[in-house]
Amino acid sequence: MDPGVIGLSGFAVAMVLIALRVPIGFALAGLAIICTYLFFGFRGGEEFQAVRAVYPTMALISSNVFEFLHSYPLSMVPLFIALGHVAFHAGITTEIYFAVRVWLSRIPGGLAMASVVGCGGFSAITGSSVACASAMGRICIPEMTRFKYSPSLATSTVAVGGTLGALIPPSVLFIMYGLFTEQSVNKLFLAGVIPGLLSLLGFMTVIYIWARLRPEAGPVPDETYTVKERWIATARAWPALLLFVVIIGGIYGGIFTATEAAAVCLSVAIGYGVLARKLDWDKFLQAMKDTAVQSASIFFIAVCAKMFVAFVSLTGLTQDVLGLTEYYQMPNWAILVVIVLLYLLMGMFLDPLGIMLLTLPFVIPLVEGMGLDLIWFGVVVVKLLEIGLITPPVGLNVFIISSVVEKTVPVHTIFRGVINFLAMDLFVFALIVIFPVLSLFLPNSQF
């Protein structure tokens, strides 16, 4: 049987299962396992080899799951999730939200805007969109809910804001891209800055329009504050500022890596909570239990996506699609359109790192052949991958937010909110593609 046929029919079955609310992880992993087994069984064009196919399938499945989780850099994810919970229970986030609230209280959607700005700031700290969405989700959403923001606006804001994580430096995706393409990581980081800020501006605009058109979604609190009150509120937010200084100072001062920053911040937050008597034993236990549950469900989906990537790699599907562009001798712009569509399509189903592993080996030679700037293309790819984090049906950031709010907001409600941002995101993406100077201005003016 042709691998393409196996893949496509398996895929259709998985989509039906997901629609019947079978957990996404089960559907993806089940599909990957069965298709991998069939692939090895039908291999070599002989008749089906039921027994011989078992061992390679097992080797591929279990080794991929284990090796994926057995990772030092990924330790940052549970630690940042824990930071979010501890900061929440120790009141660190409540204080900063109070400060932001008193400053932005008169602006429609002010708290949602503050959340997006917060995501931008958090991205400048971690290199990972997933960590960004999980930590900021825990910090922002309860506050917005408290002020009667609509669940759709509150959750989608953070899901979307989380996508800034890999665009604003430092960024794991840019490092991976730089290594594949032998481009300067420094320049890639700089190239991401303006597109990152542009995306942030775009998100704020969407929130403003949303809150204007539907004032009940982002209500304006009817309190007024004196200037003195505002500054007192700001001063009380010092623990959040301390965390920010620790992270920025530590990473750029050469004391620790971005991966290690998560552990340091967690320690600082726990230390603050205990010394300021804001974190008792029960709250702490609850925070850590929530962390464990969330980490487990996030990594379960990620692992299932990884199995799926290994299967897609096995079928050689990406090679085939890109081979077609050569076969038909397409003009450059058409090849670029095919590449973008391919990323958007894959982004609907796969995780960013998996897509990169699968595509870059074939895409980069094509792009290089067209004489396009690889730094600019890096920004294009990362922006596409970030869009993929919020597109249905497999939107990793949306799933993370759903798990952060303990499923009190259904996945489809978050996606419905995200749709409002997607149009703006595609507009920003078009700007990045049409005006390479947006990406290249900073790296080229460096020397």
Add this chain to the structure above:
Amino acid sequence: GKTLTWTDGSPNRGTRAEASMWFADQLEQRTNGDLKIEFHWGGALLKAKAAPKGIGAGAADMGLVLGVYNPKFHHGLTLGDLPTQYSDPWVSTRAMYELIQTNKDLQDEFDKLNLQFIANVTATEIQLICKGDPVRTLEDIKGKKVRGIGVYGKIFKDLGATPVSMTVYKSYQGLDTGLLDCSQIYTYAIPAFKLQEVASEVTLLDWGALLGLAYVMNKDTYEALPQEQKDIINQLGSDYVDHFAEKARQGNMDALAELEKAADGNKVNIHTLSPADKEKLLEASGPYLAEWQAEAEKLGMDGAAMHKQFLALLKKYEDERLSAGYPWTR
């Protein structure tokens, strides 16, 4: 024809990947298109650590295995990772190739994993790149924060360095922020990771090279091939070693020339150690060699004989290089 899947934990860039593609082209040509290779790069199919078991089980037909990722069942192979006085890529890979081909213990080691050895490569000569104060003598290493790899990293620690663990991909940021003072590195990798942008003092240690890297094939897949194709693969494996050594050596020389020319505005200073310091560096690996031999005996291998044979082969190929030059210049 038959298509063989090839798994590789690294991206499809650089000398080693290009040499692998050369292997695939040659295989297709020499078998008149009967054997083809389909590459799976960047660990998309199997992660590097899972490669030996995965290939042995048939999840991929062939690919790269690294001894250091699975030191227990590649113990013999990790002999190649210990420091020696021979750093030349051709001399060291040739010696390793012949060692694996002729040593019974090493053959058994691959057999046990259901793997057929095809060829071997090297990560090439180990150097040190530092930011700020250069390392001119072994004393200079004391107190520096160093990213090291394998036994080499352990020896840096023994010499007084503070080890800092991070991947080579993060070493740019590490050196930039000052989290690292120095990073163990290969010459070609300095421009590849743009390290000259953030660090400018390179010390050529001339201290051996990692050699425990082998290309292997699933034994059943190999055995099922007709004898004629097996012969072609065996010959190609041997040719591959020469081909890779030539390209790797050229790549390192080009990189060094480029760094010294400072075409991108980043000047790099090159330092070397005194002969006395080089001697000391080699002596520092003594305990690790003893450790390796003790473990080999425990596993039922004749570690002393293997090491003796390896040194003799290194000497043999070094002599050949000095008298006759490289095969591609003959």
Add this chain to the structure above:
Amino acid sequence: MDALRSADGPDSPDSQDMTGRPLWLAGLERGLLTISVICILAMGALITLNILTRTFFGWSFPDSVIIVRELMMGAVVLPLAYVTAGRAHIMVEVFTSRMSPGAQLWLNILSSAVGSLTLLPIVYGGYLDLTGVWEDEAYFFGDLGLPEWPGRLAFFLGYTFFVVRLVVLTLQDVRELMIFKNKNK
């Protein structure tokens, strides 16, 4: 309480309700969750201490990277059974939320059954890997030559109880369906 769409963990007051969740399993899941919490805190503490000793004393914890990687297995795999008990896995409910209570019960059974079948090969693979590293006496290259089996064991246990919980869940779902059918006769 909406028994069909419950997102409560086994800690909730009605966790020992008439659907008969086995208590020993709930206790075991809480135990695994506690170990996971300890692993997360240990990762944080180890990394923080390593930074402090490295910065102030020029000394690094031996094999700290390997230990963190091993702790990751305990941290993110062991709570899976607990997550499953609360039906807290991430799913898309938009197409099914308006279906009848009877259909919801059928969907529950479908989820648990697909999940159990999917996980069995992973558990079996985990078992092969665990026995493999145990028999090989495999260890990590590093300062201490740490054995590989603890992480593999955590992985195997985490996924085994994940499957056990799913099978129990499937049986419960079948029972609920029978009760539902009897009621609506």
